[in-house]
Amino acid sequence: MSKGLSGKTIAICGTRKKQKKCVHLSKSKGTSRYSLSSRNRIFLAKEELKPGIETFVKQGADWVILTTGIGTDTLIESAEELQLGKEFMNILSNAHIASRGYKKPLLL
Template sequence: VIRSLQGTVFLAKEELKPGIETFVKKGADWVILTTGIGTDTLIESALELQLGEAFMNILSSAHIASRGYKTFAALKKHGIQPDVSDEDGTVRDLISKLEDKELQGKRVMVQLHGENAPALIDFLHHKGADVLQLMP
């Protein structure tokens, strides 16, 4: 069965707050964004926490990987051009685009989209990245 997650998973604001605070405190070398609505939600949540400017500064200085055209559009809205984008909207293709990137010891924030992404997280751990997962 193939179905959209939209409308079946909902924002968990209180659970998101510590992750955003950690992201702002520690920063990130790479940010991997997997949905447009998730990207917008992270930015809006950071603004509500009075961390919007710091959050956007990290996004502007980090390497960005973007999955899907809606994520690309959300970033464009904020003047951010991803360093890496998939070609077919899949995590699998995004992983292939990250394959040659040096991630050993790098801090990587991953915005999940209502489900865990074990293939992506396993890939990042295998590459030696320090991963922070945020699931808005």
């Protein structure tokens, strides 16, 4: 029987205390392969998010950690602009989602 997050891939969306979250994930034997960061800005260049979104769509994730409502909305809009919106939302709908606050479920 596996324990903790052994063998699970986790996508961290947001920059707040990201290093601390990565340490907790590794202690639980989880793998944080990439992060999708909106850097707490409402307007963000699509090119800055493109590599993270493309990797997320290619590799998927077992768990997704969402930390801001504006950041989540920005990620979804950016994925749609990159013509990856459907794949992005498909991964989100099949992953376990951990979020902070009440706005994320309304967005999803």
